[in-house]
Amino acid sequence: MTADVLFWLFAALVCGGALGVVVTQNIVRMAFWLILSLGSVSALFFLLGADFLGAAQLLIYVGGTVVLLVFGVMLTASGPYMQIKTSAADGLLGACVGGLLFLVLVSSISGMDWSQLHTTNTTPSVIAERPEGNTLRPLGLAFLGLRPDRPVTEGSEVKPAPGYLLPFEIVSVHLLVVLVGAAYLARAKRRANPSNDSLSA
Amino acid sequence: MESVGLNAYLFVGAVLFVCGIVCMAIKRNGIGVLMGVELVLNSANLNFVAFARYTPLGLDGQVIALFVIVLAAAEAAVALAIALNFYNNHLTIDVDRGSELQG
């Protein structure tokens, strides 16, 4: 009951924030709605027992990515409160396609009987056992290459399943590459046409 | 026992996804398109975490979601760099202006 109320609250915030992003024309307001939406998603993560993930969502998305976006907005703003308006036709078309897409998604979600999944796999879910969260240690061990929550029987010996050490390392290297690449891409360059600096789009 | 189940989260994810797609489709501002991408990624994450909670997917769902977050951060950094370049070249962030690849 408690969780239900909270869920509906944050679900409403998520959906409202997302809709706000779509509807708003002002890019900074869009960023605000985005923050609202993503922050609420992180709250949903907490509700789903993924506390580490929720914190990560807050730190990386809301605190990092969105700040970066807003930063980008400021850097690319050619005038105060720049608005690049979406034409009504575009909006209508988008709404139609989006509506259709939503219908497709909803029909596939509702057409699926998820409860079958529980019967097909007997392995208990670590998350289900621990609805309040505390997934930090299992996640950390998984990234270090061990899955104590998912034992594998090899002969008579019970061992932890292999985890995600290699993907973890790959992602780390990937991040480094992206860091260098982004720095290279965004480095200061001569503008294409310096005389047009002050002109707004 | 809980009235809120997997489907509820999936519906939220669907809304998020559709909003993201529509955002990508209708926003002429490049940064706005990026925001749409973030929404889409978040909807996927939400679904993963929901599956982790309600299906035997377990911890794997969270691990994948974490990877998605990390990669999304990387994507945002690169995309922002591209947007800055775009702005440097076109003096605008309107993606409709960047149609040099028109056939």
Add this chain to the structure above:
Amino acid sequence: MNGLFAATSISEFLSGLKLPFAGSLSPLWVLLIAALIHAVILINIFAILPLFYIWLERKVAGRIQDRLGPTRVGGKFGWLQTLADGIKLIQKEDLAPGAADRWIFRIAPYLAVIASFAAFIVLPFSDGWVAVSLDVGVFVILALMSLEVLGIIFAGYSSGSKWALFGAMREAAQMVSYEIPMALCALVPLVIAGTLNFGEIGRMQAGLMHNWLIFHDPFTFIAFFTYFVTATASVKRAPFDLAEAESELVAGFHTEYSGLRWSFFFMAEYASMFAVSGIAVLLFLGGWHTGIDLEASMAGFRGWMPDFLVPGFTLGNYLVNLFGAKVFVLKACALVFVQIWVRWTLPRLRIDQVMTTCLKYLVPISCVLFLGAILWPLLLASTLKRTTILENAPPLGRVIVGDAAAVRPLPTGMASSPQQEAAE
């Protein structure tokens, strides 16, 4: 049990409470009432601390500048000067410039305050005195504090003023940059502690002062100072207060603000100062412990007067915890005093110097510290057959045990055992 949005003691207390007319409360109501109680307590702390700090800042600044500071309102020391200022600000007109994006202009201070306030949710003041005892507490508090910058950016951007915009830009760049060394420095004691739960970290520093994590090894010692520098920068205190550099940008991002909204930024700033200092106290300086092991002597007092007023409430325990909270707040205030002291002592850096300090010095230093903190226990394990030179430090993971050769596969279900220990 660590609840998510429900605090342990009060909610349990409420759920166990038998009301004369309605019987036991439904969980939703328990949650709501508990949350409300917490919020009220925290908002009081959140509001009163800035009042005190602003007064302190004035007095300290005055003393450092060889003058008296406020002396009139509320007695000889001007105790109520801040309160008077607050009343004045509430009375002021809530202005919004014509060029402003009003909607965001109005929301921005709330964002800053909410972010700053949210940090207090997971900050324990004493043993168990925490609104939400999260397993990823440190991570969450860092995440929440990083949100404060959003409010500032929005404020600067929506003001429609170039000064505000510059301030916001600087703030954004500075915050995004300083978050990295700050998090890395916070990781250094965390590596030792092996947990992100503030409660556990605080408990493991009980006893004499050498148990404090700052004295654990040379890297934590340096990490404390590095953390303090980055924390000062991340709450945009001088000498890193480029976002509101009066000499260049009028007042930076809050140039266009006035009245209560303006005071919100200051509440957020001073509360953040306390929050980062609290984090430093918890991570490095022994939390609510005195460091001279007074707790051990007070241990017998904990059982004094059980079931005081209501069943389950032990007065002795409460008083001991209250003492701990006082110790904690004192330590944090000492650190805040240092921040104030630094503000009025050091000149402000240029923005490029700020960025250079972070990217060229603090980031490498913190990386080295992090590496060293990881290698230190390994070094000890290979030489002293143990992971720390302290006797009651927690085991550093189970993989490396005292016997260096015994690297065993983890037993199934091991992941859950630390939690069970912590819950006991």
Add this chain to the structure above:
Amino acid sequence: MDTGTVLRNLLTLAWLLPLAGFVAEIYALQLRWSHRLSKAPAQLAVACIGAGFLCSLSALLYWGNETKWVGFAPVEHHTPAEGLDGGDTAPADALRPDATGGEPASEHHHQTPKFYAGTFYKLAQFGPLEITLDWYIDSLTLVMFTMVTFIATCIHLFAMGYMKDELTEEYEDHQVHLPGGHHFTRPGRFHRFFAFLSLFCFSMLGLVLAGNIFQVFIFWELVGVCSYLLIGFYVERHSASTAANKAFIMNRVGDFGFLIGLMILITSLGTFRFFDVTTADGAEQTGLFSLVRGDDGKLDISDDPSVTKSVVYLRDSHGHRLVDGTTPRTISYLLLIAAGLGVFAGSIGKSAQFPLQTWLPDAMEGPTPVSALVHSATMVAAGVYLAGRFYPMFPPEVLLGIAYIGCITLFVAATIAVVATDIKKVLAYSTISQLGYMMLGIGVGGWAAGLFHLVTHAFFKSLMFLASGSVIAGCHHEQDMRKMGGLRHKMPITAYTMLIGVIAIAGLAIPGVGNALFGQALAFSGYHSKDAIVASALAFSELNRNPLHNILFIVPLVTAGITAFYMFRLWFMTFAGQPQDEHVYEHAHENPAIMTAPLVILSLLAAGCAIGGEDGWLYCLLSFSETVPTVDRFTSERVASIVIPSHLDARDVHGTAGGLALLAAFAGTTVAYLLYCRKVVNPDDIRRQAGGVYDFLVDKWRFDTLYDVAFVRPCHIVASWCQGFDQKVLDVVLHASAAITIVVSKWERTFDEGMVDGLVNLIGNSTTNFGRSLRVVQTGRLRQYVMWIAVGVVVLFAALFTALPK
């Protein structure tokens, strides 16, 4: 290590050292290890071949020591107590009942193996046929190795002096005239000469060491290549290049027969190996010799009297007939003859036998050390060596052919030598003549005698060639004997070493003196060996009732006299008498020690190597390795009635033959002395008197003319016919077809351009147009793409939902 391994290692070392030297010398200049004026290549070559000689000599001595020197001592032939082979039913027994006491060597056969053999390396395997690198070492191999390496060492040393002209950056070739009266000038080729010499030695040694006939063929051809390179060393001289070509091409003619013989062998016998091997799985692979000769050295011929139907049964080394299933393995007798003749054809080419002898005199165009090497120890010896090595494979009919070829050759060459005036040409013809002796000896059953002569001849002929080279070098490349004379005063060492060689080849002896000392006449080597051959020939002609075969004895006897005549003619014309050409005489001088020392060494060996004659160590060594016992007569009646005399037969007539030969030699010597030293009769008068004969001889029996008429001109005529046919018929047809093709292609072009291109262009254009129409879809607008993706997903899902049943 057992004896075989030791011998193999030593001989392999001796064999491969010259190859290493060749590689080093060839690359020395390219890799700047050495410069053109350096003597290092020559020293390296000498070192290689000298080391090879030491290896060979030590191998020979080691072998002798290991075998208790049985091979060096004469075999007692008349010990009837030993080896009573009662089951011996060879036809020879019927003729010679007392020969049952034969098989004297059988004891040695059991004690010491006659040969050591093995395989170096398997090159390839085609079904049952293995191509391998084998080694086969018996006393013949050892003697040949020692002889070849020794003579080669001497010649190398000599060449270091002889070729020093080449140690220059600008060698002026006086025999190549350029327009404008200049001589051709080129960089010296000192290193190249020695590289070729080294390669030559390597090839020859490989041939001797070879353990199968295919390997022999490989090195046979290598020897041919080397001779080509060396004869054509002065490649700018037209005569030299022509001579090299001639040598090579005439050898090809012989090799053609060789190849045919090889093919017959491989198809009929299925192996190239000389010896038997036991493979890893225990199966025994019988080699050529055992297949044909079994264990007792006899051909197992079927009783069918018809020559076309008679077959030779193949046997293994134990004398058992080999069976293929139930039918015995055989080879047709005629085929065996054909194979033998084929292989011998190779020998004809290589050893310059009639009718392929004409290349050898021309090959004198090479530098004199080359002549010495090619015409004494190596190349021409290879032919005789092959005939000797392959002796077990020759049925009597082939031997008869060999004998006749040798007989004709020795006479023809000797007669030409009488009139030759070029000092090297005389020696060349004498070489051919002596090779004829060897072949004759092998052909009439004197196997050991032929090879004996091969070795002795190698020594004295190399001596004489080097001496002639010394003369030529001393007289500034003057080769005409008519311009010499009296040179013994100027170059005494050369003259008297040459005299030793001349006496040796002439076969002079002092009959009475030596008997006490050696049991033989006191004589130089040539006497003994020639004696043995003539004795074999006499025995052969006596045993065979066919009177025609008498010429096989008479001709060599007469030729012995002629040999003595022309050799002494050479010596007298060159060294004795009065100087004929003042210019030449004045400039003549003795050569440095590096050239005379080999002469002295060789003269000692030429004089003494055959000491003891047929009881001496050299002959014994050679006869030790006889594959086919010659103690029995061997009779064949298939094609012609032939009796191959036994060794004993030859011994019986030895005294007669030796006496007659000595008489002939003295006669020849006397005539030469009278004509050319005493000048009793002016040779020119005789020349004028017998003008026709003289011209015939000067024209080398008109062989070149005959070949010109018989082969070259018909070839030219046929070629001109072919050319005419080409021009008149083929060209016309071709031109016509070309014209037709052009017309057809013109039509095709129209078709291509109209139809095919049109079709292709249509497809291409329509594709382009379609692409153009699709181009508008690619707007470059990001948002539209996203929209299309979304629409696509919707449509896809809608299709799925409608198509798939729930």
